[in-house]
Amino acid sequence: MKLLARYLAGQVLAASAFVLLGLLVLFAFFDVMQELGSLGRNNYGLGQAAVVVLLSLPGHLYEILPVAALIGTLFALSRLVGNSEFAVMRVSGLSSWRVASYFAAIGVMLSLLVLVLGEYVAPWSEQTAQRYKLAATRSVVAQQFRSGLWVKDGSAFINVREVMPDNTLRGIEIYGFDAAGRLGWIRAAAEASWRGNQTWSLQQVVETRFDTDGIHATRSARQDWQSVLTPDILSVLLVAPEKMSARTLWRYVAHLKENGQKATRYELALWTKFLSPFVIPIMMLIAMPFAIQGPRSGGTSSKIFIGILAGLGFHLLSRLFGHLGLLNDWPAVVVSILPLLIFLAIALMGIRWVDRR
Numbered sequence: 001m002k003l004l005a006r007y008l009a010g011q012v013l014a015a016s017a018f019v020l021l022g023l024l025v026l027f028a029f030f031d032v033m034q035e036l037g038s039l040g041r042n043n044y045g046l047g048q049a050a051v052v053v054l055l056s057l058p059g060h061l062y063e064i065l066p067v068a069a070l071i072g073t074l075f076a077l078s079r080l081v082g083n084s085e086f087a088v089m090r091v092s093g094l095s096s097w098r099v100a101s102y103f104a105a106i107g108v109m110l111s112l113l114v115l116v117l118g119e120y121v122a123p124w125s126e127q128t129a130q131r132y133k134l135a136a137t138r139s140v141v142a143q144q145f146r147s148g149l150w151v152k153d154g155s156a157f158i159n160v161r162e163v164m165p166d167n168t169l170r171g172i173e174i175y176g177f178d179a180a181g182r183l184g185w186i187r188a189a190a191e192a193s194w195r196g197n198q199t200w201s202l203q204q205v206v207e208t209r210f211d212t213d214g215i216h217a218t219r220s221a222r223q224d225w226q227s228v229l230t231p232d233i234l235s236v237l238l239v240a241p242e243k244m245s246a247r248t249l250w251r252y253v254a255h256l257k258e259n260g261q262k263a264t265r266y267e268l269a270l271w272t273k274f275l276s277p278f279v280i281p282i283m284m285l286i287a288m289p290f291a292i293q294g295p296r297s298g299g300t301s302s303k304i305f306i307g308i309l310a311g312l313g314f315h316l317l318s319r320l321f322g323h324l325g326l327l328n329d330w331p332a333v334v335v336s337i338l339p340l341l342i343f344l345a346i347a348l349m350g351i352r353w354v355d356r357r
């Protein structure tokens with residue numbers, strides 16, 4: 001049985017790697033087409049576009065690995081069925097449930113790779129790609145409103161006109177309120193640079209205080225400012241929540257909740273990160289019934305097409321539940337786990353049906 005397990009693992013991993021390579025080339029081509037529109041902006045040329053595309057590959061790898069595992073399992077198992085190798089394995093005493101356990105083990109192994117990519121490699125490469133492109137095109141990171149970025153920090157509100165790719169802030173205004181909700185002071189600075197330990201260095205600071213005896217303004221060339229606003233929180237402007245690391249998402253969700261702000265979208269992305277190790281094993285289990293009892297007329301190509309539809313179905317179902325959860329304010333853990341449970345039930349029912357035939 002160990003020999004069969006190694007043989008199955010080798011076939012599935014080889015087929016999945018081949019599919020993954022093809023999908024990566026396809027996504028890289030789409031990225032190249034997208035970057036062509038930015039060529040010629042300041043110092044952004046073909047070399048810079050190539051760097052951005054290469055840095056985006058780990059993020060694509062993290063996203064498409066479950067689909068590659070699904071299609072690779074379909075392809076490998078369909079080929080074994082077509083060559084009658086799977087029939088020989090069944091005659092030798094290998095049950096469908098034992099094959100399912102082998103695929104689940106392979107899926108867990110691939111999930112470890114997904115965890116490393118999603119937590120360390122993909123977020124860093126995505127941020128680096130965006131910062132590199134912004135620096136080459138001499139653009140700011142983001143502006144959520146015409147007035148700039150707004151962040152709540154306890155009883156204070158922070159307005160930043162521009163966030164630069166190197167985390168430098170420009171045009172900062174901090175509005176401090178007392179316990180009664182009255183404006184107590186305003187601190188304005190031309191620029192702020194990150195010093196670490198939740199501390200920013202403000203340059204060209206003008207602080208205006210509103211006291212009972214009048215309005216007082218003071219100026220200083222430099223001033224330290226401690227705030228919950230950190231580069232990790234600013235990275236939210238660069239990377240979509242789904243591509244952020246679990247640590248960054250956890251800190252940002254905590255920041256939003258501490259300031260009484262809605263964090264449903266980021267909680268949903270966080271729970272999706274927690275549940276991502278279960279996606280690949282379930283995808284591989286879904287492939288089994290289709291590969292073993294798929295349509296005979298179309299052969300392997302039809303089964304691969306079914307696998308693509310299954311992968312798209314899971315993606316669309318997850319997006320559907322995500323949007324419904326955001327609209328109806330459902331618990332993030334429920335919204336994240338429901339698509340997995342539905343597809344797991346489909347996979348187990350399919351394997352049971354195949355095993356009884």
